Amino acid sequence: MQVSAVAHPNVALIKYWGKRKAAGNLPAAGSLSLTLGHLSTRTEVRIDGGLEQDTLSLNGSASERDLPRLRDCLAPLRERAGNASPVAVESANDFPTGAGLASSASGMAALALAAANALGVAEDGELVGRAAMAGSGSAPRSLFGGIVLLSIDESGEWRCGSLLAPDEWPLKVAVAVTETAAKAVDSRAAMELTRRTSPFYSAWLEGQDADLEEARRAVEQRDFDRLAELSEHNCLKMHATVLGARPAVVYFNSATVECIHRVRGMARAGVPVFFTMDAGPQVKAVCLPDALDEVAEALRSAPGVRQVLTGGLGAGARIT
Numbered sequence: 001m002q003v004s005a006v007a008h009p010n011v012a013l014i015k016y017w018g019k020r021k022a023a024g025n026l027p028a029a030g031s032l033s034l035t036l037g038h039l040s041t042r043t044e045v046r047i048d049g050g051l052e053q054d055t056l057s058l059n060g061s062a063s064e065r066d067l068p069r070l071r072d073c074l075a076p077l078r079e080r081a082g083n084a085s086p087v088a089v090e091s092a093n094d095f096p097t098g099a100g101l102a103s104s105a106s107g108m109a110a111l112a113l114a115a116a117n118a119l120g121v122a123e124d125g126e127l128v129g130r131a132a133m134a135g136s137g138s139a140p141r142s143l144f145g146g147i148v149l150l151s152i153d154e155s156g157e158w159r160c161g162s163l164l165a166p167d168e169w170p171l172k173v174a175v176a177v178t179e180t181a182a183k184a185v186d187s188r189a190a191m192e193l194t195r196r197t198s199p200f201y202s203a204w205l206e207g208q209d210a211d212l213e214e215a216r217r218a219v220e221q222r223d224f225d226r227l228a229e230l231s232e233h234n235c236l237k238m239h240a241t242v243l244g245a246r247p248a249v250v251y252f253n254s255a256t257v258e259c260i261h262r263v264r265g266m267a268r269a270g271v272p273v274f275f276t277m278d279a280g281p282q283v284k285a286v287c288l289p290d291a292l293d294e295v296a297e298a299l300r301s302a303p304g305v306r307q308v309l310t311g312g313l314g315a316g317a318r319i320t
Contacts, residue, residue, distance in 0.1 A: 004045075005113040006320050007105075007318075008035050010034060010036060011284045011286075012276070012278060015234055015235065015278070017204065018194060018195045027137040027150070028205055030208065031212070032163075033138070034148075034313055035147075035148060035315070036173055036313070038173075038311020041103065046088045047083070047087055051085075051086035051088060052086065073112055073115070073132065074111075075131075075134065080119075081121050089111065091111070095309065096177060096181075097182065104135070109132045111135065113143065116128045128143065140158075141160060143160070144316040145313065145316040146169075146313050166315065169219070172312050173310070173313075174284070175285075176299040177305065183281070190249045190279060193246075194244070198241050211230060211233075215227060228274035232276065239252070253304065254303075258305075262299065263298075271287070274286055296310050
């Protein structure tokens with residue numbers, strides 16, 4: 001059985017940072033994100049009883065390092081299907097991998113959906129989401145399109161789905177790529193280091209529910225200015241928490257800082273734009289459609305920016 005799927009990475013406006021518990025890779029807090037339609041991961045899963053073990057090819061090269069995460073994702077699907085046959089997985093991104101552009105989210109969403117179909121258990125959407133989360137805490141968001149809410153209650157029960165479809169509020173995103181190499185400290189390791197050592201971590205968690213609820217209301221009301229202020233505030237709080245770890249994890253580079261200043265300067269001049277960043281040096285500028293060209297040009301001319309990737313919101317993961 002061979003199945004292919006495509007998924008898009010997402011950028012969180014209200015972040016999660018840290019895990020609630022090891023089992024299931026459950027995030028410590030809910031999050032709100034945009035699914036980026038102009039970037040994609042394509043993954044093919046082939047169940048092959050003739051293989052001795054699982055194999056993974058990522059962007060054309062064998063990837064032993066990512067096999068444990070692949071198996072974490074497959075485990076709940078294999079258990080439900082009663083099928084532990086080895087799989088051969090081929091996955092490719094059309095954007096930099098492991099560099100702070102959520103390649104793990106799109107990769108695990110595409111893997112979970114393709115594998116669930118190959119194993120005959122795709123009718124259970126909750127199971128597919130749980131499998132995606134086991135591989136990456138932000139991957140369930142890439143199963144859905146547009147503006148996506150991942151909510152988690154006090155008991156650890158979680159739900160994920162679209163607040164708005166891509167065409168219901170057609171925001172645009174310009175991604176300033178300031179580094180194409182994989183980041184030195186991956187997100188999972190940095191989250192655990194932050195949880196253990198940052199004196200700001202508990203305060204970060206205490207403010208998340210309020211930020212998430214206010215952002216949800218801003219989205220429902222299409223209140224761009226309110227969403228902009230919240231998103232920048234939440235982004236910088238997350239990075240401040242990470243900077244408080246011992247040793248500090250610094251994802252910014254000089255081009256990152258320059259892009260932030262340019263976005264803030266445009267916003268002060270009346271351009272409808274704001275910035276956010278995940279765990280990496282890339283800056284994502286979110287804007288209203290008419291501002292995209294101006295925003296992209298300002299980022300493209302910033303020293304140290306290698307390329308600017310522009311587009312709108314995308315659909316959820318799907319079989320191809």
